[in-house]
Amino acid sequence: MMQSYLKQFPDKNGFFGKFGGSFVPEPITKAMEEINQAYNLIAQNSDFIAELRKIRKHFQGRPTPIYFAHNLTKEYGGAGIYLKREDLNHTGAHKLNHCMGEALLAKFMGKKKLIAETGAGQHGVALATAAAYFGLECEIHMGEVDIAKEHPNVVRMKILGAKVVSVSRGAKTLKEAVDSAFEAYLSDPKNMMYAIGSVVGPHPFPKMVRDFQAIVGIESKEQFLEMTGELPDIVCACVGGGSNAMGIFSGFIDDAVDLVGVEPLGRGSVLGEHAASLSYGSEGIMHGFNSVMLKDSRGEPAPVYSVASGLDYPSVGPEHAYLHSIGRTKVAAISDKEAISAFFALSKKEGIIPAIESSHALAYALQIAPELKGKKILVNLSGRGDKDIDFVVEKYGYGE
Numbered sequence: 001m002m003q004s005y006l007k008q009f010p011d012k013n014g015f016f017g018k019f020g021g022s023f024v025p026e027p028i029t030k031a032m033e034e035i036n037q038a039y040n041l042i043a044q045n046s047d048f049i050a051e052l053r054k055i056r057k058h059f060q061g062r063p064t065p066i067y068f069a070h071n072l073t074k075e076y077g078g079a080g081i082y083l084k085r086e087d088l089n090h091t092g093a094h095k096l097n098h099c100m101g102e103a104l105l106a107k108f109m110g111k112k113k114l115i116a117e118t119g120a121g122q123h124g125v126a127l128a129t130a131a132a133y134f135g136l137e138c139e140i141h142m143g144e145v146d147i148a149k150e151h152p153n154v155v156r157m158k159i160l161g162a163k164v165v166s167v168s169r170g171a172k173t174l175k176e177a178v179d180s181a182f183e184a185y186l187s188d189p190k191n192m193m194y195a196i197g198s199v200v201g202p203h204p205f206p207k208m209v210r211d212f213q214a215i216v217g218i219e220s221k222e223q224f225l226e227m228t229g230e231l232p233d234i235v236c237a238c239v240g241g242g243s244n245a246m247g248i249f250s251g252f253i254d255d256a257v258d259l260v261g262v263e264p265l266g267r268g269s270v271l272g273e274h275a276a277s278l279s280y281g282s283e284g285i286m287h288g289f290n291s292v293m294l295k296d297s298r299g300e301p302a303p304v305y306s307v308a309s310g311l312d313y314p315s316v317g318p319e320h321a322y323l324h325s326i327g328r329t330k331v332a333a334i335s336d337k338e339a340i341s342a343f344f345a346l347s348k349k350e351g352i353i354p355a356i357e358s359s360h361a362l363a364y365a366l367q368i369a370p371e372l373k374g375k376k377i378l379v380n381l382s383g384r385g386d387k388d389i390d391f392v393v394e395k396y397g398y399g400e
């Protein structure tokens with residue numbers, strides 16, 4: 001891998017190799033160009049950088065620590081397992097890292113309202129938080145299925161002052177929420193900022209969200225070196241759209257470290273039973289970007305499923321498609337059952353209740369650890385599981 005990968009990718013049109021770009025209708029092209037120009041302007045501006053630094057330290061509580069999971073490491077008897085504690089970031093997940101950046105940009109551009117989709121509700125809560133901080137209006141679109149599953153986050157969004165729009169079309173989950181939010185955004189792009197929830201969507205969102213999330217990787221590298229005197233052998237993270245994974249991967253991308261994106265295998269490898277886009281998908285355009293996509297027999301986005309609302313998306317950020325295509329990253333797939341088992345393992349052995357999304361990354365680490373004695377695995381613990389407890393207990397009880 002060449003030096004300074006992050007400076008080279010994406011190119012000025014938002015391409016990572018053949019993936020990425022901007023495939024949107026005419027009115028949106030102009031809106032995306034404006035966002036791109038404004039972002040390029042303020043990303044270099046020392047006041048913007050200083051403001052974001054201040055927010056991260058005093059409002060978000062960054063840096064988040066790295067924790068050595070000593071009990072799990074002992075129990076699994078192999079590689080050392082370390083966790084980057086994004087669950088301790090304000091609002092309980094990594095999502096606030098890009099939301100504060102996107103909202104600061106919206107404020108700079110004179111926008112009045114933030115609009116977005118949410119799956120697990122973590123991006124919605126983070127965006128509602130950012131809107132409250134900056135005095136902006138906020139509208140969040142969420143599938144009916146996810147509203148029922150992630151009730152605590154729906155309540156939080158409303159308390160924070162956001163309008164939650166229930167989406168009842170199609171599978172009533174994340175993809176439909178994106179469709180619905182995008183349509184609403186089209187009605188008034190001048191006054192609204194579509195603050196996308198992952199490294200997906202048309203250019204400049206995959207780059208912008210990655211850049212805002214890169215703080216996770218920058219901190220992780222420094223902290224890991226300080227803690228252990230060396231780099232981890234493997235860094236893994238769950239992949240829905242891929243923002244937490246790109247955040248932590250970017251810190252190690254130029255180093256000899258294995259990077260593994262962990263996808264949701266749901267109930268199995270049959271189409272419709274999982275959302276493992278990189279593992280089973282093929283090239284396709286959806287939501288304004290070219291990437292790898294799960295398709296039905298007509299070539300349309302296929303129905304997807306995962307126990308984790310934040311992971312059931314039929315595509316993936318274009319940068320993940322690129323890095324996987326050149327062999328820089330690997331992918332693994334973890335089933336619902338394995339993720340839930342990791343959820344209980346971390347809760348009962350370390351006293352940390354993880355998000356079901358993050359439990360996928362942890363499950364992968366637990367799967368490979370026994371064979372890797374002497375190695376070190378760093379897991380991005382992207383969020384905490386408070387939002388999931390009612391659903392988990394109702395479906396799976398309290399664990400063994």
Ligand SMILES: Cc1ncc(COP(=O)(O)O)c(C=O)c1O
Nearest residue numbers: 122198240241242243244310383
């Ligand atoms: C805690 C947590 N982790 C991961 C994700 C997946 O998103 P991404 O792949 O963009 O990190 C979500 C999405 O809602 C989430 O809430």
